[in-house]
Amino acid sequence: MLEIIGFIAGIFTSISFFPQAIKVIKTNQVADISLLTYFMFLMGLALWVVYGLFFHSPSIFICNAISLIPAGIIFIIKAKSIIEKKHARLQN
Amino acid sequence: MLEIIGFIAGIFTSISFFPQAIKVIKTNQVADISLLTYFMFLMGLALWVVYGLFFHSPSIFICNAISLIPAGIIFIIKAKSIIEKKHARLQN
Numbered sequence: 001m002l003e004i005i006g007f008i009a010g011i012f013t014s015i016s017f018f019p020q021a022i023k024v025i026k027t028n029q030v031a032d033i034s035l036l037t038y039f040m041f042l043m044g045l046a047l048w049v050v051y052g053l054f055f056h057s058p059s060i061f062i063c064n065a066i067s068l069i070p071a072g073i074i075f076i077i078k079a080k081s082i083i084e085k086k087h088a089r090l091q092n
Numbered sequence: 093m094l095e096i097i098g099f100i101a102g103i104f105t106s107i108s109f110f111p112q113a114i115k116v117i118k119t120n121q122v123a124d125i126s127l128l129t130y131f132m133f134l135m136g137l138a139l140w141v142v143y144g145l146f147f148h149s150p151s152i153f154i155c156n157a158i159s160l161i162p163a164g165i166i167f168i169i170k171a172k173s174i175i176e177k178k179h180a181r182l183q184n
Contacts, residue, residue, distance in 0.1 A: 005143045009136050009139030010136070012133070012135045013132075014136075015132065016133040016136055017133070019128040019129045019132070020125070022126075023124070023129075027124065029123065029124045031124060032115070032116070032119065032124035032125055033125070034111040034112040034114075037108050037109055037112035037115075038108075040104050040105075040107065041104070041105060043104045043108075044101050045105065047097055048098075048101040048105065050097055051097045051098045054097070055098075
């Protein structure tokens with residue numbers, strides 16, 4: 001029973017950021033998104049992937065590796081928008 | 093060494109959503125935020141808390157319980173804004 005709870009928890013947390021990534025890709029609107037949040041989230045996920053790898057825990061490795069995808073997309077699009085805004089300001 | 097990686101990973105993922113919660117509280121702008129993301133994220137975090145409790149794993153319990161706070165704040169403010177918009181539309 002407990003393993004099932006862990007498995008379902010892992011699925012929820014792994015796939016939970018895909019809707020946010022899809023929304024960001026579709027709308028390209030990221031003003032309300034925190035760059036710092038996704039920077040720290042990516043750091044944490046990457047470390048959990050390393051931990052899962054060395055600790056030989058496929059579930060920790062897979063769950064966090066999956067989350068890296070949407071979190072990485074959101075971070076890149078947010079960072080890009082900040083850089084573009086800075087460029088626009090410099091040219092004015 | 094491995095435990096240190098897990099500990100740092102846990103800190104990063106636990107506190108990573110506080111900047112997003114603070115930004116949402118300050119600006120009250122949540123148009124770009126996905127309600128579905130934070131609903132699923134909250135489900136996952138809550139299940140991890142149950143898992144950590146029954147599995148007697150304080151680190152899993154504490155890390156995910158901490159994340160529940162900012163994730164819950166973001167979810168509530170986003171849900172509120174959706175309800176308010178619907179109300180405004182009904183009254184027009």
